[in-house]
Amino acid sequence: MKKQLIAAAILLGLTGIATAQTVATVNGTKIDSKEVDNQVAVLVQESQNQIQDTPELRKSITGRLVTRTLLIQAAKKQNLDKDPEYLNALNQAEAEAKRLGDDKKPGFKEEWAFFKDNLLTQAYLANVAKNNPVKPEDVRNAYNDMVKYYSGTQEVQLGEIITRDADTANKAIAKLKEKKSFATVAKEFTIDPAGRENGGIPKGYVAMKDLQESATPVYNAIKDLKKGQYTPAPVQGNGNIYAVFYVNDKRNLKLPTQKEMEPILSRRLQSATLAQAIDQLYKNANIK
Secondary structure (H helix, E strand, C coil): CHHHHHHHHHHHCCCCCCCCCEEEEECCEEEEHHHHHHHHHHHHHHCCCCCCCCHHHHHHHHHHHHHHHHHHHHHHHCCHHHCHHHHHHHHHHHHHHHHHCHHHCCCHHHHHHHHHHHHHHHHHHHHHHHHCCCCHHHHHHHHHHHHHHHCCCEEEEEEEEEECCHHHHHHHHHHHHCCCCHHHHHHHHCCCHHHHHHCCCCCCCEEHHHHHHHCHHHHHHHCCCCCCCECCCCEECCCCCEEEEEEEEEEECCCCCHHHHHHHHHHHHHHHHHHHHHHHHHHHCCEC
8 A cells, every 4th residue: 555655646746836826725725826837837748738728727727736635634634644654655755755866856845745745645545445445245236237237238349530620521431432441441531540550440349328328429420320331421529520430340238247347346436435535525625
């Protein structure tokens, strides 16, 4: 668990904090705009400008900082900042920083404070999971619910050609009407690098029920298609993205066994427990 705490905190990143305008107040604790600025800068840089600085991005980051603040407050309320396991993990991380010479770099003091708080949020979530373990009967019930939900349904191996405009998508459809193979057309027109490699057809299958639930436009476009058929018109996605879908295969869905699904269901149930704990923190919080 110690290694998990350190790794999780490192993944959150080390970001400098400076005094700036207040963007939110959480139970009296202020969140400065400089924190948002720093995280935006990191995301833009790491994505090589694929992620842009937008109001939506800033809103999302502010929300994550509010959650982080609630977790820190809850952890300190439970005295987890004095817990031997947390302190030991912190000491290990500090020793590693000194070994690498990071403690001599400019801004380390601010970065270290941010790191400590991130580590503390992970300690709180680990403590919630420890006190609310997933029970075997919970996993069994979740599996039975899944069987009921997917009973009698199908799954599809779905090919797709992704384009930046409707005209290009229609050109791809015209090629398919000329009896060109989907793989050939996908390699010519799709903007997806993986699609150009595999002819637009991934190896995996997706459940029709999942498409119906989470990608309704795609589901509506392909639900009546048979094996070997494609969408006769482009399907518009987010922004100026258009897609042509192709049913490479369609079959009755066969679920994995309960034993095979147990690790996945356990993680899902634990994630739900953590989400409920965070939701309760929000309900009890005074956020401005």
